Amino acid sequence: MLRALRFQIPTAKLFTKSQRFASTLTFIETSKDGNLVSSSLNALTAAAQLGNPIHAVILGSHASTAANILKSSVQCEKLTKILVSDNIGFDHYLPEKVAPLFAHLLKNDEYSHFVSASSTVGKTNLPRLGALLDLQPINDIIKILDSRTFSRPIYAGNAIATVQCSQPKKLISIRASAFEPITQGSTDSAVIEEIQQIEPETFIDVKWEGETLMKSERPELGSASRVVTGGRALKDKETFEKILVPLADVLNAGIGATRAAVDNGFCDNSLQVGQTGKVVAPDLYVAIGVSGAIQHLAGMKDSKVIVAINNDPEAPVFKVADYSLEGDAYEVVPELVRRLKEM
Ligand SMILES: Cc1cc2nc3c(=O)[nH]c(=O)nc-3n(C[C@H](O)[C@H](O)[C@H](O)COP(=O)(O)OP(=O)(O)OC[C@H]3O[C@@H](n4cnc5c(N)ncnc54)[C@H](O)[C@@H]3O)c2cc1C
Structure with missing residues (x-):
């Protein structure tokens, strides 16, 4: 039995200036071989539903290639800009490196929303980003009711909370299975722009040591039909x-x-x-x-x-x-x- 609950997230004090524009910054994840991670295409659909112009952000050694793949594979008229940083330091999406960059970008008054998939990477980065900006993230949403009102499951999916967020910037992760992937096609009008370097001391000095990957020819569990x-x-x-x-x-x-x-x-x-x-x-x-x-x-x-x-x-x-x-x-x-x- 689903129950509707209503929560309010209070306004944070950090952003006092009024927002000049309302744009949505959307994190597009890439796989190790530079392909777009499918849940990011669902995140793009959610971002488009917010109705604002979208700036995608792609990080890591394959960023520029992935930006071109994005332009030539999705049809999204709201997507106006793709911000890239080919910096190898962003490979593996360590939150100590990625979240400060997102925080830096989001300090721009232009952005009213940040959207990422509720993937492992999204789930690891969003809390740190929220802490850096003193904003409460809204996790794992399944529906956008309007630009500040969202539905998300709670109590292991036994209730759906309607969350209204009065913060000037909304940090959102979306449940990929609740949104269709963005339409296939091309978005030739989107411009690709290199992200300016940010001060190195903004990053905590962490190093990626290695990983053990499960190799399988099988469809990946998260995206298998x-x-x-x-x-x-x-x-x-x-x-x-x-x-x-x-x-x-x-x-x-x-x-x-x-x-x-x-x-x-x-x-x-x-x-x-x-x-x-x-x-x-x-x-x-x-x-x-x-x-x-x-x-x-x-x-x-x-x-x-x-x-x-x-x-x-x-x-x-x-x-x-x-x-x-x-x-x-x-x-x-x-x-x-x-x-x-x-x-
Ligand atoms: C905080 C928390 C988080 C959790 N997170 C997860 C989670 O993410 N995912 C998850 O799965 N669980 C999670 N659990 C555990 C969950 O509560 C259950 O214990 C678990 O899902 C049970 O797994 P199961 O169905 O394989 O085993 P069981 O509950 O033991 O069920 C086995 C079933 O197999 C049937 N069976 C037995 N023999 C046969 C046979 N020969 N042929 C056909 N059927 C047979 C039995 O009738 C029974 O229904 C979590 C628990 C907690 C407390």
Whole structure:
């Protein structure tokens, strides 16, 4: 049951000058190979809904290339400028480096809004940006009601808060699954502009040491149009893979997991779906041996079609499922794979 709540965020004292223009600064994330991260295209849609001219900002060693990709791949008449910094120091989007730059840009009276996706990068940067500007960010919004009123889920998605923000600048992160990606096409009129260097002492001196990446040919969980998820019922890593991989292969789906599956070592924690994992809304979500705990539902209940396979007829997951298959996953899933292959 959804309830509407209303909160007010007080006006911050930092910006005393009146805003000359209202523009929206929108952070466009790129992947390691310089491609646009899909959730940023959803952020651009949200920015366009605010109705103001949009300046996109792209950072890191691929910034200029990505700016040209953006111009030639999206149709967004509000997008007037793309600010770039090809500085390698912005690679990996360390908040100690990125947030001060955003803060510097946002001190310009021109900007009334800052929009980014509620991705891992967005979630890491926004609190620091809010602290630097003494502004309260509004996280994970799912709807723009007007330029200062937004809806966002709270209590693991069990209530929707309507938040009205009277701050002169609104720092917003958007839930990508709640906004369509911006229309494909081209925006030739957008100008690309290099960001002026800012004082080095503005940045905290941190260094990127390294990372361990999970390599997979599979569709990425956050953007896959089909997701197959396994729960505790799949016993161990070997069984998890034995049951899920053939179904994911035949459906060309991404693989997800419950927290119980992750905590028991069945798979990497980057696959966790839910309140403390990823929020997904694919066209098809198949939940196998998943009870449907509220924290899991928070991450998948907006999927277009939900199929649940569970041997307990009382499992809460059946309450949100469009198709409920009551049975033993060890029998049902291989049979499903066999039938799908025949089709
Ligand atoms: C603060 C907090 C945050 C959390 N965040 C998340 C989160 O982000 N994501 C998340 O998933 N959880 C999260 N949890 C944990 C959540 O509460 C549940 O514990 C978890 O989702 C349960 O995972 P599960 O469904 O795999 O396991 P269980 O609840 O144990 O369910 C297993 C299901 O498998 C069924 N089953 C058993 N054997 C078979 C079989 N042979 N065939 C078919 N079905 C079978 C059972 O009937 C049961 O319904 C969080 C909890 C807390 C407190």
